[in-house]
Amino acid sequence: MSLRNRELLNLVVVGALTALGFASVYIARQSVVSTASLSYAAFFFALYLVAHLVARYAVPYADPYLLPMAALLTAIGLTEIYRIRPGDAFRQAVWIIIAVAVFAGTLWALRRDYRRLESYKYIFGLTAIGLLILPALPGIGTTVNGARLWIHFGSLQFQPGEIAKLCLIVFLAGYLREKREVLAQGRLKDFGPLLLIWGGAMLVLVETNDLGSALLYFGIFLAMLYVATGRLLFTGIGLALFLAGSYFVYTQVAHVHERVTIWLHPWTDQKVYCALTGHMALRQDCGSYQLVKSLYSIASGGFGGTGLGKETIETTQGHPLIPSLNTDFIYSALAQGLGLIGISALILLFMVFVLRGMRIALLADDGFSKLAGAGLTFGFALQTFIIVGGILRIIPLTGITFPFVSYGGSSVVANFVLLAGLLLISNRANAPREA
Amino acid sequence: MNRQITKLAVASLILLAALIVATTYWQTWASAGLAEKQDNAIQRVAQFRIKRGLIRAADGTILATNVRRKVGGQTLYFRRYPTGRLFADLVGYSTQGRSRAGVEQSENAYLTSSNANLSTIFNKTIDRIKGVTITGNDLILSVRPSIQRLANQQLAGKCGAAVVMNPKTGKVYALASQPTYDPNLVENHFNLIKAPGAPCHPAAPLLNRATDGLFTPGSTFKVVTATAALDSHKFTPESTFYDPGYCIEYGKQVSNAASPDGPVESFGHPTLALGLQHSINSVFCNVGKALGAGTILEYMKKFGFYKDPPLETPANEKVPSGLYNGGRLFFPSHPATQVDPGRLAFGQERLAVTPLQMAMVASTIANGGVAMDPQVLNRVVDAGGHTVVRIQPQKLRRVMSPQTAGEITSMMVAAVNDGTGGAAAIPGISVAGKTGTAETGSSGINTTWFICFAPADHPQVAVAVTLENQTGFGGTTAAPIAKLLMQAGLSSRSKK
Numbered sequence: 040m041s042l043r044n045r046e047l048l049n050l051v052v053v054g055a056l057t058a059l060g061f062a063s064v065y066i067a068r069q070s071v072v073s074t075a076s077l078s079y080a081a082f083f084f085a086l087y088l089v090a091h092l093v094a095r096y097a098v099p100y101a102d103p104y105l106l107p108m109a110a111l112l113t114a115i116g117l118t119e120i121y122r123i124r125p126g127d128a129f130r131q132a133v134w135i136i137i138a139v140a141v142f143a144g145t146l147w148a149l150r151r152d153y154r155r156l157e158s159y160k161y162i163f164g165l166t167a168i169g170l171l172i173l174p175a176l177p178g179i180g181t182t183v184n185g186a187r188l189w190i191h192f193g194s195l196q197f198q199p200g201e202i203a204k205l206c207l208i209v210f211l212a213g214y215l216r217e218k219r220e221v222l223a224q225g226r227l228k229d230f231g232p233l234l235l236i237w238g239g240a241m242l243v244l245v246e247t248n249d250l251g252s253a254l255l256y257f258g259i260f261l262a263m264l265y266v267a268t269g270r271l272l273f274t275g276i277g278l279a280l281f282l283a284g285s286y287f288v289y290t291q292v293a294h295v296h297e298r299v300t301i302w303l304h305p306w307t308d309q310k311v312y313c314a315l316t317g318h319m320a321l322r323q324d325c326g327s328y329q330l331v332k333s334l335y336s337i338a339s340g341g342f343g344g345t346g347l348g349k350e351t352i353e354t355t356q357g358h359p360l361i362p363s364l365n366t367d368f369i370y371s372a373l374a375q376g377l378g379l380i381g382i383s384a385l386i387l388l389f390m391v392f393v394l395r396g397m398r399i400a401l402l403a404d405d406g407f408s409k410l411a412g413a414g415l416t417f418g419f420a421l422q423t424f425i426i427v428g429g430i431l432r433i434i435p436l437t438g439i440t441f442p443f444v445s446y447g448g449s450s451v452v453a454n455f456v457l458l459a460g461l462l463l464i465s466n467r468a469n470a471p472r473e474a
Numbered sequence: 475m476n477r478q479i480t481k482l483a484v485a486s487l488i489l490l491a492a493l494i495v496a497t498t499y500w501q502t503w504a505s506a507g508l509a510e511k512q513d514n515a516i517q518r519v520a521q522f523r524i525k526r527g528l529i530r531a532a533d534g535t536i537l538a539t540n541v542r543r544k545v546g547g548q549t550l551y552f553r554r555y556p557t558g559r560l561f562a563d564l565v566g567y568s569t570q571g572r573s574r575a576g577v578e579q580s581e582n583a584y585l586t587s588s589n590a591n592l593s594t595i596f597n598k599t600i601d602r603i604k605g606v607t608i609t610g611n612d613l614i615l616s617v618r619p620s621i622q623r624l625a626n627q628q629l630a631g632k633c634g635a636a637v638v639m640n641p642k643t644g645k646v647y648a649l650a651s652q653p654t655y656d657p658n659l660v661e662n663h664f665n666l667i668k669a670p671g672a673p674c675h676p677a678a679p680l681l682n683r684a685t686d687g688l689f690t691p692g693s694t695f696k697v698v699t700a701t702a703a704l705d706s707h708k709f710t711p712e713s714t715f716y717d718p719g720y721c722i723e724y725g726k727q728v729s730n731a732a733s734p735d736g737p738v739e740s741f742g743h744p745t746l747a748l749g750l751q752h753s754i755n756s757v758f759c760n761v762g763k764a765l766g767a768g769t770i771l772e773y774m775k776k777f778g779f780y781k782d783p784p785l786e787t788p789a790n791e792k793v794p795s796g797l798y799n800g801g802r803l804f805f806p807s808h809p810a811t812q813v814d815p816g817r818l819a820f821g822q823e824r825l826a827v828t829p830l831q832m833a834m835v836a837s838t839i840a841n842g843g844v845a846m847d848p849q850v851l852n853r854v855v856d857a858g859g860h861t862v863v864r865i866q867p868q869k870l871r872r873v874m875s876p877q878t879a880g881e882i883t884s885m886m887v888a889a890v891n892d893g894t895g896g897a898a899a900i901p902g903i904s905v906a907g908k909t910g911t912a913e914t915g916s917s918g919i920n921t922t923w924f925i926c927f928a929p930a931d932h933p934q935v936a937v938a939v940t941l942e943n944q945t946g947f948g949g950t951t952a953a954p955i956a957k958l959l960m961q962a963g964l965s966s967r968s969k970k
Contacts, residue, residue: 068548262482265478265481265482266475266478266479269475269477269478306511321513323513324513331513334500334504334508335514335515335516335517337497337500337501338504338505338508339505339509339514339516339520340501341501341502341505342502349548351519351523351548353519353545353548354515354570357545360515360516374497374500374501378501379497379498379501382497383494383498386491386493386494386497387494389490390487390490390491393483393486393490394483394487397479397480397482397483397486400479401479401480406475409475409479410475413479413482416483416486417482417486420486420487420490421486421489423489423490424492424493427493428489428492428493428496431493431496431497432496433496
């Protein structure tokens with residue numbers, strides 16, 4: 040079977056699963072089977088069929104599992120968003136259409152040779168910083184939950200940081216490919232442009248309070264530096280610097296100190312000062328409210344879960360029990376609905392995605408492609424770890440999106456561009472050599 | 475670079491695997507601990523997905539049922555109480571805002587099928603696997619709506635309580651407390667629960683006076699003193715006393731009549747039997763001094779004083795009866811010096827008792843000296859109609875010899891036939907009873923009592939009635955109510 044036919048077959052399976060998921064939520068909520076759930080799935084399938092046809096033409100030799108996996112993840116996310124707030128599901132569906140269009144456009148534009156991007160690496164680097172600064176500009180920037188991450192055009196909100204991440208990876212791949220030999224010797228001078236652009240990005244992130252993204256960018260940077268130079272020492276120094284820097288920030292910035300305290304001691308027996316209200320309160324009723332409520336949701340899922348659509352996420356009056364459930368905390372809702380079995384399967388899906396991505400980087404035959412492939416894939420894995428690890432109290436919680444799953448337009452678009460990148464690299468690596 | 479990419483791949487997988495490990499921790503090891511957290515609203519809401527069992531009276535009348543409501547796609551079950559105020563204090567309520575009270579609280583395990591009976595565990599597991607709504611077990615109580623309704627009607631507009639029970643089995647037929655409330659208002663209209671015009675302050679409509687209200691027992695306590703006197707063989711019913719119309723307590727005269735300004739009424743040389751029949755304080759004052767407070771306290775404990783009555787209501791809705799000092803239950807370590815035996819003997823001192831406890835005293839005499847556990851629960855039935863458990867009558871202990879019980883019964887019959895309790899007499903049936911008129915401290919305002927049982931020779935029903943802030947006496951205010959309740963108890967028995 041050809042690669043693309045395999046992809047098509049997988050998409051059919053995903054389409055069936057989507058129908059099942061929507062039907063499950065629909066039945067649980069309305070106690071009736073409706074054609075609405077099927078039409079959602081049919082629409083979804085048609086959308087991905089278009090994506091598939093574009094892939095069939097533009098990247099015939101690309102990995103056949105990535106697109107169906109991305110489809111499945113968005114379907115799971117959309118199903119849960121539909122469960123949490125049906126209105127949001129419609130908006131998310133619109134964003135998925137836009138994302139697939141951007142995906143198709145990217146494949147189409149770069150179908151001949153994406154490697155020409157390498158020559159624009161500095162433009163990408165500067166664009167990344169420019170995008171990151173945008174939300175800080177007065178007039179178009181919006182502050183959400185204490186972090187300035189958003190820009191708005193009219194009613195449309197967009198998080199440019201998501202796209203900046205991709206630009207930065209392209210810059211790093213290009214720069215590291217060119218300078219990897221000299222960098223490996225550890226000449227400080229060669230680090231100049233690298234530290235300049237990357238340092239600029241970090242500064243902007245810290246300034247805008249986007250700690251999750253700062254951690255993500257730092258991780259991607261260290262990982263790509265390691266892949267390029269093969270020197271663990273750099274990674275070690277980087278980690279040491281990071282820990283020292285984190286400690287410094289922890290002692291100096293109240294916002295960060297608060298995050299760490301919440302992480303270490305979410306429950307208190309005595310009332311403590313609550314910065315949100317200015318009164319004394321138990322920490323679980325104040326700073327760690329979200330975290331604790333989300334843990335209750337995960338815990339109540341147990342082994343088998345309540346089933347999609349049967350999660351307890353509202354009070355008996357219909358008020359939400361967990362704030363930001365469809366964005367930051369969608370994992371908690373899914374963990375309750377799917378239980379340990381289902382949520383483990385979801386994480387396994389992420390693992391397979393990462394394995395396929397790393398395989399693409401391994402098979403690629405030029406440095407730029409290898410670095411870009413590894414950077415994109417590791418970024419995907421690390422982002423998942425930062426948000427879910429924060430929810431599960433492995434690390435302090437920072438607001439960052441759950442790739443493909445959580446509600447949010449910019450995130451979905453960026454992840455589809457990431458997917459397009461991986462498919463392009465994969466297509467080139469698998470294509471038959473021209474003699 | 476492939477070596478590094480492979481290592482990076484492994485690192486990525488380790489990061490993701492850590493997520494599975496952590497999720498496993500929260501969903502298995504930690505989940506029980508989190509479920510018990512006070513602020514775990516998910517658990518609280520999840521309780522409302524259970525279809526709680528019904529609560530029924532002995533005749534099948536539904537006292538608590540469910541209303542199904544869809545909220546945000548989930549089916550929730552909220553409580554409704556079709557009989558409203560009728561059984562409010564006993565049945566209680568189950569709400570989200572104010573949690574639970576009454577039998578709804580104490581029998582929550584049965585009502586939500588979380589009890590440990592094997593058949594329940596099996597059914598619940600099947601339901602859970604099938605994904606259907608978990609249905610709780612139904613409770614069948616021993617209470618009878620006809621008697622309860624009569625009790626509420628008779629107490630209406632007053633502050634007080636009445637307990638009607640079967641002395642042989644301890645099964646409670648009625649447990650009324652006034653003023654009361656409508657349990658259907660608790661969830662959303664709690665501020666509407668008031669008792670305007672109730673002749674007592676605070677009116678406390680949520681207080682179950684029958685089990686949680688403390689009152690001075692007055693002369694009804696003479697039954698306890700008489701039991702101690704006879705059963706300890708220190709006195710006989712024929713023991714004779716000198717009654718000048720008062721007794722001397724620490725050099726002061728304590729008069730027989732409730733009103734100290736009234737004419738001194740002297741009975742000359744009455745027997746102990748006559749003392750109970752006419753409720754002569756000076757007789758019991760002397761009995762108390764002769765017995766000593768220690769002996770009386772010993773018999774109080776045998777009757778169940780100083781312990782929460784073993785009724786199946788929540789512990790925080792019951793209080794033990796006994797001496798109270800500064801609002802706290804007080805058991806003297808040196809009764810001889812700490813307690814005034816004369817006042818204790820006729821039910822004053824610092825005595826505070828619940829109507830339920832006094833109903834138990836009457837029942838114990840009626841049951842030949844054996845106290846039974848008071849019970850409101852008859853049966854627990856699962857959703858399929860099968861009996862999960864049948865609650866058998868439980869003997870608390872033998873308090874006195876059958877002979878003593880017989881002698882006290884005769885004295886109480888005399889009190890109704892030719893004494894203070896004449897208003898409780900039922901034509902054709904021999905009734906045993908004892909009045910009580912307790913001073914409250916404010917002159918002319920009394921707590922009045924009547925405890926009784928009938929028929930005296932083969933008792934089928936025992937009653938205690940208490941009324942607060944009365945200007946009359948036990949024999950004129952409480953005894954007529956007790957009479958009606960006994961009649962209702964007897965007729966509802968004969969019909970069955």
